Amino acid sequence: MRIITVAILALALVAASYTVRLFIRDRSSIRATFFWILIWLSIGVFAAFPDLLDFLMRGVMMQNRMFFLFIVAILILYAMFFRQSNQHTMMKRQVSRLAQEIALLRATLDQELSRHEEKQSKQP
Amino acid sequence: MKLAITLSAYNEEKNLKPVLEEAAKYGEVILVDDGSSDRTVQLARDCGAKVVVHPINLGQGLAVLTGFKFALKQDFDMIVEMDADGQHDPAEIPLFVEKMNRTGVDIVVGSRILGSNYQGAPWARRFFLPSLTRLINLLTGYRMTDSMCGFRVFKADSLRRVMPVLDQMLEPQYLAAEMFIRFSRAGLTVAEVPIRLKDRASGVSTKGLFRYGLGVSRSILKAVLSKKG
Numbered sequence: 001m002r003i004i005t006v007a008i009l010a011l012a013l014v015a016a017s018y019t020v021r022l023f024i025r026d027r028s029s030i031r032a033t034f035f036w037i038l039i040w041l042s043i044g045v046f047a048a049f050p051d052l053l054d055f056l057m058r059g060v061m062m063q064n065r066m067f068f069l070f071i072v073a074i075l076i077l078y079a080m081f082f083r084q085s086n087q088h089t090m091m092k093r094q095v096s097r098l099a100q101e102i103a104l105l106r107a108t109l110d111q112e113l114s115r116h117e118e119k120q121s122k123q124p
Numbered sequence: 125m126k127l128a129i130t131l132s133a134y135n136e137e138k139n140l141k142p143v144l145e146e147a148a149k150y151g152e153v154i155l156v157d158d159g160s161s162d163r164t165v166q167l168a169r170d171c172g173a174k175v176v177v178h179p180i181n182l183g184q185g186l187a188v189l190t191g192f193k194f195a196l197k198q199d200f201d202m203i204v205e206m207d208a209d210g211q212h213d214p215a216e217i218p219l220f221v222e223k224m225n226r227t228g229v230d231i232v233v234g235s236r237i238l239g240s241n242y243q244g245a246p247w248a249r250r251f252f253l254p255s256l257t258r259l260i261n262l263l264t265g266y267r268m269t270d271s272m273c274g275f276r277v278f279k280a281d282s283l284r285r286v287m288p289v290l291d292q293m294l295e296p297q298y299l300a301a302e303m304f305i306r307f308s309r310a311g312l313t314v315a316e317v318p319i320r321l322k323d324r325a326s327g328v329s330t331k332g333l334f335r336y337g338l339g340v341s342r343s344i345l346k347a348v349l350s351k352k353g
Contacts, residue, residue: 095180096182099178099179099182100178100186100189100193103156103177103178104190104193104194104197106176107174107175107176108197110175111174
């Protein structure tokens with residue numbers, strides 16, 4: 001086994017265990033944990049069995065291993081960016097609605113309090 | 125006739141006082157503070173306005189909607205929407221009310237174009253305003269001359285009816301265009317009154333014309349594509 005293969009395998013292992021640790025510490029969702037473990041696992045498998053990469057490459061009619069890896073990485077990043085930006089929009093909208101609700105509740109409460117105080121002051 | 129006058133403000137301490145004092149002559153004033161960092165809230169409270177405070181800056185459109193929601197929780201017959209920067213004259217509110225009572229429409233919109241001092245407006249406004257209004261007229265079937273004016277009066281019952289739909293707006297920061305598209309789908313009727321636009325007493329508007337035009341166009345597109353209300 002070449003040194004570079006060992007290094008990539010070690011890196012994938014460390015990254016996967018770090019991902020699991022993040023999940024245990026409740027700093028990552030189960031969905032994100034699965035996704036990243038799958039990524040690290042794929043990296044490890046392709047490092048150990050580069051022929052598998054060649055097999056997949058030929059399946060999509062590509063000849064350059066680096067080019068294939070770049071395309072796959074870019075596609076994954078695009079998909080992640082798309083999902084994140086959708087989530088960001090939804091969260092922004094939810095935060096706005098929440099802020100609006102807080103403002104309205106606070107104003108209603110203030111109004112009720114001042115009404116109550118007014119009533120109290122009128123009582124003998 | 126109970127009138128709520130809703131104003132939305134963001135760091136308007138320099139312009140606010142005369143507007144609130146004048147507006148209070150015509151109805152109950154509700155000020156929505158959109159996360160100001162100056163003394164806007166304190167000033168409004170001192171002037172006797174009911175104040176709703178956004179904990180963070182949400183943009184003018186959402187501030188307007190907050191004002192509507194707060195006013196609709198109470199027993200008002202009409203709801204006025206106007207700017208807090210002093211460009212709209214509260215003394216013109218009776219013109220809106222009179223028009224609404226006379227025509228029976230659901231919304232009365234102020235028109236700067238029909239107003240007597242429009243010729244002095246900057247060229248960009250004179251170009252963009254009628255163009256956007258023509259587009260909105262085309263999409264809604266209304267015959268307005270100035271759809272972007274933020275001085276409007278609504279019948280409370282009509283506004284209550286469309287509020288769930290307005291609450292779902294996709295680009296609330298560019299309220300006007302999308303709002304009229306939703307209103308036309310709900311079958312609400314619109315009339316206009318000429319208004320005079322005053323200069324801001326202090327400060328500059330935070331709306332860049334190009335950015336605003338782009339935002340309005342985007343909100344029109346989204347409203348047209350949206351099937352909801």
